[in-house]
Amino acid sequence: MAGRPREFDRDAALEAAMFLFWRKGFEAASMHDLCDAMGVRSPSLYAAFESKEALYLAAFEHYVATEGQAVWDKLGEGATARAGVENLLIGMAEALPKSRTSPAGCMVALGAVSDEWPAAITRAVRKVRLDLLDSLRARLEAAIANGELSDAVDVEALGRFYLSVIQGMAIQAKDGATAAELRGAAKTAMAAWPGGA
Amino acid sequence: MAGRPREFDRDAALEAAMFLFWRKGFEAASMHDLCDAMGVRSPSLYAAFESKEALYLAAFEHYVATEGQAVWDKLGEGATARAGVENLLIGMAEALPKSRTSPAGCMVALGAVSDEWPAAITRAVRKVRLDLLDSLRARLEAAIANGELSDAVDVEALGRFYLSVIQGMAIQAKDGATAAELRGAAKTAMAAWPGGA
DNA sequence: CATATTCTGTGTCGATCGTTACAGAATTGG
DNA sequence: CCAATTCTGTAACGATCGACACAGAATATG
Numbered sequence: 426m427a428g429r430p431r432e433f434d435r436d437a438a439l440e441a442a443m444f445l446f447w448r449k450g451f452e453a454a455s456m457h458d459l460c461d462a463m464g465v466r467s468p469s470l471y472a473a474f475e476s477k478e479a480l481y482l483a484a485f486e487h488y489v490a491t492e493g494q495a496v497w498d499k500l501g502e503g504a505t506a507r508a509g510v511e512n513l514l515i516g517m518a519e520a521l522p523k524s525r526t527s528p529a530g531c532m533v534a535l536g537a538v539s540d541e542w543p544a545a546i547t548r549a550v551r552k553v554r555l556d557l558l559d560s561l562r563a564r565l566e567a568a569i570a571n572g573e574l575s576d577a578v579d580v581e582a583l584g585r586f587y588l589s590v591i592q593g594m595a596i597q598a599k600d601g602a603t604a605a606e607l608r609g610a611a612k613t614a615m616a617a618w619p620g621g622a
Numbered sequence: 623m624a625g626r627p628r629e630f631d632r633d634a635a636l637e638a639a640m641f642l643f644w645r646k647g648f649e650a651a652s653m654h655d656l657c658d659a660m661g662v663r664s665p666s667l668y669a670a671f672e673s674k675e676a677l678y679l680a681a682f683e684h685y686v687a688t689e690g691q692a693v694w695d696k697l698g699e700g701a702t703a704r705a706g707v708e709n710l711l712i713g714m715a716e717a718l719p720k721s722r723t724s725p726a727g728c729m730v731a732l733g734a735v736s737d738e739w740p741a742a743i744t745r746a747v748r749k750v751r752l753d754l755l756d757s758l759r760a761r762l763e764a765a766i767a768n769g770e771l772s773d774a775v776d777v778e779a780l781g782r783f784y785l786s787v788i789q790g791m792a793i794q795a796k797d798g799a800t801a802a803e804l805r806g807a808a809k810t811a812m813a814a815w816p817g818g819a
Numbered sequence: 820c821a822t823a824t825t826c827t828g829t830g831t832c833g834a835t836c837g838t839t840a841c842a843g844a845a846t847t848g849g
Numbered sequence: 850c851c852a853a854t855t856c857t858g859t860a861a862c863g864a865t866c867g868a869c870a871c872a873g874a875a876t877a878t879g
Contacts, residue, residue, distance in 0.1 A: 593791075
């Protein structure tokens with residue numbers, strides 16, 4: 426394998442792109458901004474990532490595999506489905522506000538909501554949103570199967586409800602809501618758990 | 623008052639702009655798109671509305687005064703605060719999905735969430751979002767004052783919680799959720815009302 | 820060392836962005 | 850009818866967009 430070696434760290438550059446897309450979204454993050462943030466000239470960027478659209482998809486995948494998964498995994502933690510959902514909501518409340526290391530909001534919840542993003546990106550982002558809804562449904566179904574929840578519970582409605590709370594918290598985090606404020610909303614949402622506390 | 627009369631209906635053009643901004647957001651709606659949708663050439667548009675940013679602000683104001691107010695008013699309807707909040711949530715579930723006459727989603731909930739919109743627009747949109755939060759808080763405080771709710775209720779948390787549900791429903795409506803699906807989430811959210819049903 | 824290969828940096832491409840100059844058309848007031 | 854005024858339509862402005870041509874520099878292989 427001949428050829429001049431790449432002078433930048435592909436993974437580090439991808440992560441820098443992820444943070445910029447996270448902050449600005451797809452359109453508002455220009456290639457000029459991206460080159461600056463990634464420390465790479467545009468021909469090198471195109472050689473490594475093909476196009477802005479492909480770069481976004483790669484950055485989004487990286488986001489899902491790291492930032493996203495770390496929080497969504499909390500749904501599986503806890504002895505009961507109720508504990509799992511509460512862990513997920515509280516985890517979101519902690520993760521969504523701006524911190525020293527990450528922007529406010531969520532690439533999944535807030536990505537491609539304005540239509541008009543490239544179709545492939547809209548498809549990828551919506552798929553992850555629906556995957557989370559499926560995960561919620563699955564955990565609720567399992568809770569019904571093992572008797573934690575009555576089989577009279579409307580899984581569809583309950584799943585969409587918790588998804589709504591999560592996505593709404595993402596918007597509020599963008600508006601500057603603190604983790605404590607979002608925790609309050611999350612705790613309140615748990616009061617809707619079927620059968621009470 | 624001399625001068626050639628305007629050949630287009632300013633209000634009709636503004637409403638056409640509103641629908642386009644509603645569907646596409648600020649950046650994705652180009653002046654070319656807007657001229658097409660409004661049936662006006664760009665010099666006439668600039669003469670009537672000054673700039674794209676000012677046009678958005680005017681369209682947004684129009685949205686708030688019509689589409690928005692019609693739904694938010696439901697918070698005040700109903701004998702109790704609980705009924706008011708439920709009316710608001712159900713009203714949102716009906717209004718948010720795409721219909722024959724209007725795009726999916728909400729200019730208030732989903733506007734200027736990607737930063738990087740002109741500062742004046744971000745300021746205006748966030749202000750309306752916070753106004754709705756204030757309205758929720760006010761209705762809850764009133765409910766405590768007249769004894770409907772215990773004064774142990776965390777108004778801040780409860781208000782943010784219902785705002786989250788509304789904003790999350792707006793995202794799901796953009797993803798194609800139906801009114802029936804959003805109603806399910808709304809009904810479920812009412813189960814979190816303090817003191818149970 | 821020679822060659823093939825791959826990256827880097829400069830500079831620029833055509834397209835589109837928001838915006839406006841300019842000339843002609845349509846109106847009101849004198 | 851003339852002047853002043855305001856709109857309409859054509860055409861184009863400079864800026865920025867995403868993307869790339871090209872030449873030179875740096876590596877591996879033979």
